[in-house]
Structures are given as structure tokens and as C-alpha cells.
Amino acid sequence: MNIIAKRSASWVGGCVWYLERRALQESPRRFLHLLRNVNQQWVTFQHFNFLRHMYVTQLNRSFNQQIKPKPEPVPSPFLEKASLDEAKTEIYKMRPLSPASLSLSRKPNEKESIELEPTPVIEGSIAVGTETKEEKQWKEMKLRVDDLPGILARLSKIKLTALVVSTTSAGFALAPAPFDWPCFLLTFVGTGLASCAANSINQFFEVPFDSNMNRTKNRPLVRGQISPLLAVSFAACCAVPGVALLTWGVNPLTGALGLFNIFLYTCCYTPLKRISIANTWVGAVVGAIPPLMGWTAATGSLDAGAFLLGGILYSWQFPHFNALSWGLREDYSRGGYCMMSVTHPDLCRRVALRHCLALVAMSAAAPALDVTTWTFPVIALPINLYISYLGFRFYRDADRKSSRKLFFCSLWHLPLFLLLMLTCKRPAAQGDAGGPQS
């Protein structure tokens, strides 16, 4: 049982690692893909080298004018951009340049001087010099199939989905039922799809707000990499099979919980973020439901142990989110988000501390409810005390440093806490030694 739990945890971790590696590896591949497009009329190798050294704007058909290039310090073409995935779309569909224009002389020492033929366009040409930099940043809104997996991964907040799915797996593994692999896989996939759908709809609703916050300004809908219609269609294509899989592949209770959670996240939490601070409590419930789903998938019913697990996730959300929101107060205020950290800062810190202490209490309740053995609260005490200590520091100091410490602690506290629970899982009642179950 322990081995299975560890395997599934490491498999999930491996998936996340794989996704991140792919994202890094894809960038040079796209660059090569660009080179492979030499066949197309509008991209030639001359363009490649030419554009590498200068920006060209054709002011009239005669190719007589040229904007002074700004020397690019970076050796490789297009790597001056922050992300390589934009590099491919940098090349505009320009008319092929005649060799005559390529050989026009440049004055390397002058900055933004413009060689013009005497035409009436002179007065506008100086303004064009500064515009070409901006023009270069315009991108065609054309969806490329190879970009789609990456875009959809970001749209569905794949890392958050992975976390949600791992809490569901923990709920499944901790439930007092024999570990059933097919059921587990169906729950895993179904919950993952439901989470993808919910996250996509959340991003669909929040485009202008995301644009205005540093944390979220690179999301796919904000950058125009995908249309709202496609985002909604993707969400529907995830939600329907996801909920169906949970309802008919696992059990109706799990399906109902999944559907309810999607609704809670998209239709309650997301709009409520801009109306009232109650959104944080609703969001905590959203986070608490996945382990409940894991439990109901394994046992088919909601019992005390399920609610304990849900309670643990619910309480964890507060130190996690309240600490995160402490550093985002300016963005929240400007963007119109109603968060405790802005409107009720004392409450924000008090609630975070309160729930750190609740985690200690709930780890003591775990053996009382037959979820774990009595070893668990003992071995979990160090990490629980540590997060409570950081919660107390945050409460007392109320500064950015203590909020960051608490936030980062919460990131490793939860997986470790769940892992410890798994290792101390109460063995099955028929006198099994508590060894790994098939």
C-alpha cells in the first residue's frame, strides 16, 4: 500500500517534471521548425540574416528608404525576445526584398537616421523609426498546431491541475478500501479533466483582470494565443468527458462532486473575487473537494475520514493563499479584487494563523477517526509546529518577508503532510499487517 502510494506520488511528480522539461525543450525545436520553413515564399534565408541586423520598413514601393538599424547585441536571431515561442511569429509576411535593397549602405554610427529620397513622406518618417520596434512586437493571431499543447496546458493551469489530482489521489489512497487500479485511473483522469475545464473557464472570465496583474499577464487568452471560443470549447470538451467518466466510470457521487466543484469555482469563486472577501472561504471549499472525491471514488460514501481530509485541505488554503495575497495588495487594489489582505489585513493574518493551528488539531483527530495510526500526529508535529510558527510570525510581523516564508512553507508542507498520512495509514481491520495491498 505504501509502495503504491509512493509510486503514484512520484508518478505525478514525474509528469509535472516531464511537462516542464518539454516546455524548455520545445523552444529550440521551434527555432529549427522556423528554419525548415525556408520553402515558403515569405521566409527566405536572406530575410533571416537581414532581419537579424536591422529592421526594415518600406515607406514606398521603390525600396529607396531604410530605417537605421539598432545593433542587436545578441548573436542568434530573434533570441532578443524574452520567450522563444514568440520567435517564430516575429517574421512578418513581407514582400521578398530585391538584392538592390539589401546592398543599400547603412551608416552604423548614426542612430535612427533615415536615408530618404525626397518625397513628401519625410515628416512622418522620423516617427516611423520609433514605431518599428513596437511594430515588431505585433503578432499574427494564427493558431499553430504545434503550439496548441503548450497553450492548452497553460490555459488549464496544468501545474495546479496536477496538484488537485494529487490531492484526489491522496484521498483515494487514504480511504479504507482495497486499492483498485482501474477505479483509481478513472478518478485520476476524470478529476484532471474537470480541473482543466474549471481553470479554462476561470481564465476565460478574467482576461482584462489578468492583463493588469504581473502574475497572470502571460496567460494564453491575454496574449491572444487562443480565441475565447476555443477556450470555452476546450473547457466543454474537458468537462463533459471528465464528469461523465466520474459519474459512470466511478460512481455518481464522485461525478456530482466534480460537477459541483466546477460550478463552485467558475460561477461562485471567480465572480465573487470582485465582490466580497468571502471568495477566499469559497475557494477553500473548492480546494477541499478533490480529496473528498478521491475518498468517495474508493469507498462510494462520504464519512468522517473524508471530511477530515477535506478539512485539512480547507485549512491549508488559508495560510497558503493569505500569505500569497500579502505581496499582491497593490495589484488587487488597482484591479478591483476584494481580498482580505487589502480590506481586512488583520483578519487576513489572524485567519492564516488560526488555520495553521487547525492543521495541528486535525492531525491529532486523524487517528481518532481511524484514518491513520497514532504515529502520525507525532511525526507530523515538527512540520505542523514549523508552519504554525511561521503563521505566528506572519501574524505578528505582517511584512513581506514573513508572508513569503509562510507561502513557501505551505508549498512543501502539504505534500509532506499527505505523504506522512499515507505512510501512517490505519491498516485494514481484518488483522492485515498493514503491508502493501495489491
Next chain:
Amino acid sequence: MAALRPRRRALLRLCRAFSSGGCQLAPERGGERRDAAPSRVSRFCPPRKSCHDWIGPPDKYSNLRPVHFYIPENESPLEQKLRELRQETQDWNQQFWANQNLTFLKEKEKFIDSRLKAKGLELRAESGQKATLNAEEMADFYKQFLSKNFQKHMYYNRDWYRRNFAITFFMGKVALERIWNKLGLKRKKTIN
């Protein structure tokens, strides 16, 4: 705006140079549309052969990315309605957020000034650096600003949700219309 006119002429010439053939830019209309936006006028013109919309860098004031909409030759009434709705929403959004962000900056400056004066400090330290308040002192301002703009945000949220749904709904309709037309044409070809 006499100073803008020569620039505008140059801009129109630039657009015409690009817009012969495929890209129907309608520069006059584009010029009007651009003048309606409160922040900087974008001088971008997409390349001639492009048949897609183009999206630009985030605006300096509103942080929203402007979209340059492509007008196809055979644009249907539904497609035109969608494009106009999107353009109008874009302008409306641009206006709101540019105003919001500028107001935020102005009021923040005012708040910092008043707090520094109350403390008896100069606006600039001896080194010449601008004096600032720390995050805890700014917290009062953030709270104040949020509650002051609450009603404004409520109206904005409601309108934004409506527009977002309408745009997506029309996008769906346009997509269905295009599929239907393609199927219709295929059927005609097979009959012929």
C-alpha cells in the same frame, strides 16, 4: 490637432503601400477608429498578405493588448457585427483600464505626498532619490482606493461578463456559418 495631420498623411500612405491587394485596411476608417481610443495611436499596419487578426504589445496605460482586426473581402453581416462588437469592446476596455490605472497612479502619488508631508519629510531625499512609503503604510491607500472604486468595478464587471458572453456567442455563430458555407459549397461542387 495640426501637428497630427502630416503624421496622419504619412500613416495613410504607409497603409496604402501595404494595403493594395489582400489586406483591406480601410485606412480612413482605421484612422477614425484609432483616434477614438484615448491612449496612443497605434501605427501598426499588418502585412499585405495576412488574413488574420494581429495582436500588439500591452498598452502602456491599460496593459491590454490591442487587436488589429482583419476585414475579409467577403465579410458577411454576421462577421461584420462580430468584428464591430469586438472593436467596440476593445475600445471600451481600453478606456476603462487606462483611466483606472492612471487614476491609481495619480492618487497614489497624492497619498504618498500627503503622508510624507505629514511626517515632515521631503519628497526627495538628499541623495535625490524619490522618497517612498513602505508596503504597510501604503496598505491604507490600497484599502481606500479599492472601496472608493467598488461601485465602478461592479458596473464594469457586469458589462464585461455580458460583452464576453456576447462575443463568444457570436464567434460560435460565425464559426457555424463558415462551416455551413463550406459544406454548402462542397455540395454544389459535387453536384456540378
